[in-house]
Amino acid sequence: MENITKEMFTPVSTQDHQVQEMVFDTGATFFKDAWKRFRKNKGGVIGLFAIIFILTMALIGPMLGTHIYNELIAEHIDLPARVPFLENFGIFDGSVNGFNPYIKRGLTDIYYWFGTDNLGRDLWARVWMGTRISFFVAFVAVAIDVVFGITYGLISGYFGGKVDLVMQRVVEVISGIPNLVVVILLVLVLKPGLTSIILALMITGWISMSRVVRSQTLKIKEMEFVLAAKSLGASSFFIIAKEVLPNIIGQIIVMTMFSIPSAIFYESFLAFIGLGLQPPIASLGVLISRGYLAMLTYPHMVTFPVVVLSTLMLSFNLVADGLRDAFDPKMKGF
Amino acid sequence: MLKYITKRVFWSIVTLLIIIFILFLLLQFMPGTPFDDEKLTEAQRIIMYAKYGLDAPFWQRFGIYLKNILLEGDFGISLALQKNQLVQDIVLPRLGISIRIGLQALLLGTSMGVVYGVISGANKNTWVDTITTFVAVLGVSVPSYVFALLLSYFFGYKWRIFSITYRHGMPFWSSILPTISLSMFVMAQTTRFLRTELIEVLSSEYIKLVEAKGVKRIKVIFRHGIRNALISVVTILGPLTVTLMTGSLVVERVYGVPGIGDLLVEGILTNDFNVIVMIAFIYSALYITMNLAVDILYGIIDPRIRVAKGG
Numbered sequence A: 001m002e003n004i005t006k007e008m009f010t011p012v013s014t015q016d017h018q019v020q021e022m023v024f025d026t027g028a029t030f031f032k033d034a035w036k037r038f039r040k041n042k043g044g045v046i047g048l049f050a051i052i053f054i055l056t057m058a059l060i061g062p063m064l065g066t067h068i069y070n071e072l073i074a075e076h077i078d079l080p081a082r083v084p085f086l087e088n089f090g091i092f093d094g095s096v097n098g099f100n101p102y103i104k105r106g107l108t109d110i111y112y113w114f115g116t117d118n119l120g121r122d123l124w125a126r127v128w129m130g131t132r133i134s135f136f137v138a139f140v141a142v143a144i145d146v147v148f149g150i151t152y153g154l155i156s157g158y159f160g161g162k163v164d165l166v167m168q169r170v171v172e173v174i175s176g177i178p179n180l181v182v183v184i185l186l187v188l189v190l191k192p193g194l195t196s197i198i199l200a201l202m203i204t205g206w207i208s209m210s211r212v213v214r215s216q217t218l219k220i221k222e223m224e225f226v227l228a229a230k231s232l233g234a235s236s237f238f239i240i241a242k243e244v245l246p247n248i249i250g251q252i253i254v255m256t257m258f259s260i261p262s263a264i265f266y267e268s269f270l271a272f273i274g275l276g277l278q279p280p281i282a283s284l285g286v287l288i289s290r291g292y293l294a295m296l297t298y299p300h301m302v303t304f305p306v307v308v309l310s311t312l313m314l315s316f317n318l319v320a321d322g323l324r325d326a327f328d329p330k331m332k333g334f
Numbered sequence B: 001m002l003k004y005i006t007k008r009v010f011w012s013i014v015t016l017l018i019i020i021f022i023l024f025l026l027l028q029f030m031p032g033t034p035f036d037d038e039k040l041t042e043a044q045r046i047i048m049y050a051k052y053g054l055d056a057p058f059w060q061r062f063g064i065y066l067k068n069i070l071l072e073g074d075f076g077i078s079l080a081l082q083k084n085q086l087v088q089d090i091v092l093p094r095l096g097i098s099i100r101i102g103l104q105a106l107l108l109g110t111s112m113g114v115v116y117g118v119i120s121g122a123n124k125n126t127w128v129d130t131i132t133t134f135v136a137v138l139g140v141s142v143p144s145y146v147f148a149l150l151l152s153y154f155f156g157y158k159w160r161i162f163s164i165t166y167r168h169g170m171p172f173w174s175s176i177l178p179t180i181s182l183s184m185f186v187m188a189q190t191t192r193f194l195r196t197e198l199i200e201v202l203s204s205e206y207i208k209l210v211e212a213k214g215v216k217r218i219k220v221i222f223r224h225g226i227r228n229a230l231i232s233v234v235t236i237l238g239p240l241t242v243t244l245m246t247g248s249l250v251v252e253r254v255y256g257v258p259g260i261g262d263l264l265v266e267g268i269l270t271n272d273f274n275v276i277v278m279i280a281f282i283y284s285a286l287y288i289t290m291n292l293a294v295d296i297l298y299g300i301i302d303p304r305i306r307v308a309k310g311g
Helices: A014-021 A030-039 A042-064 A123-159 A161-176 A179-190 A194-220 A224-231 A236-272 A284-294 A300-327 B002-028 B042-051 B058-072 B087-122 B127-141 B144-158 B171-202 B205-212 B217-255 B260-270 B273-301 B303-308
Strands: none
Touching: A030 A042, A030 A300, A042 A123, A042 A300, A123 A161, A123 A194, A123 A236, A123 A284, A123 A300, A161 A194, A161 B002, A161 B273, A179 A194, A179 A236, A179 B002, A179 B217, A179 B260, A179 B273, A194 A236, A224 A236, A236 A284, A236 A300, A236 B217, A284 A300, A300 B127, A300 B144, B002 B058, B002 B273, B087 B127, B087 B171, B087 B217, B087 B260, B087 B273, B127 B171, B144 B171, B144 B217, B171 B217, B205 B217, B217 B260, B217 B273, B260 B273
């Protein structure tokens, strides 16, 4: 104890005190704050870049290639992937199972980056066109079920009582039916096509969104600021739009991000079981379901769409995970 | 508790009846008829309709239909796949193999998921956790048919360890690859869920108390942590069942497994309504039973649930 002398202590200067109390930050908005946390999540950032890359390729990819996506060239059927420069390293050199159809058929100047399918169509262009279609289906379906799910959840949660009881019974019965059954039957009835697939995805997709929104609404509506708004005479619509919705937007965004890969998956799943989009439009799912038939002899036909699809789903899940942690700081330490 | 169970059973039955009705209703709007053969004349078609009772009024047909299903398990006859055979004679023999693969996948997936989840959750934010979390997100993202294609290409074709398609007479051997393909998602989902739960449990007050008492970390995790985290894993069994069914359709297709998933796809491709309906019904019934079992089980394990749900 004797070791501690008076000299070891210095008085706290008033200046230091001021510095400590000064506010440096301009204050972060909810989204800025979330973005700051999201940026630290490596997986999420990588996922975001991958999505941006794939989305860009879906938009401009088909134009970058040297072939058109729906052009049938009989002499060019079943060609494996061949990329200039890379072929010198023994990969993407156009050979499959130990032989090279490019050389055999005398097509030494021809390059198909992802190869061709059994009708001689360029897979590079088709994969990116397919990605575009898959994106379109997923975005439209998710957009509709987000809007519907939010509305349903808000009404059910906010008004409560009998309204909630009836609405939740409906949800209970619908969710008692496996999605699989609903989607298959609906697409069967309406005939496979863009509209029927989107509709089927939409009908099954909104339930989980409405559940999340409802449970959050139940929590928010008991808060003091809602009571304050109510006592000031705010209308239900105002409270829902200005008090409840902004407070649950984080969860909504996270749910949306989780719905997109699930919609992309369901679309490809339907294609696989013969309920996919009909030619001439081809989604990633359609390409995979065609490609896998020739998987053993020409693995390239299924590899490229599968890689794009899996990367896309993985990226969306990574971003969704990142956003969930970013919007929910409680989870931060976890 | 009894009241709670009765209530849940009642609602499950109501849901099932509604499902039968919806299935029947949707079938009325199916495009194409089972008698699409161009050689049939209009008169012949009418005779065919009368023979199979397809010309009676809607409610009458539904009444007969419901009675047949509930009393005899009779979903009618196959209209295209194996003409004039009872649907149940086609579907039921195939049910076993699907359920077997499904249960194997569920068992393998959840047990692996529990192991990974515990390892990951107990070592949060370490490199072990990072790897496990990444594997789990991979398993959740990549569709089961992609795993099926990969496994059949490498293990079945390249390295010839397993047969590439289903072999009759070797049910277990043939079910290994489909089981693994299906279990990936289950494993991943269980891992993710258990990890979050375990971390939450481990940071709770009573765990802090146990730790403060000086109990060893490993004992804290096994005695107190896992036990409470596992309870909530029960709740994801319902959604996992649906994923397994969805996956089984494509996985059975890839491996040529003679199960009901493959049969459903065949039914879809040939417009065999009755086969589709019976399998859809089986899927729904399985799902509802699973949810019911989970709810009751959860009510027994966690008393707070049955109080909250009124009973």
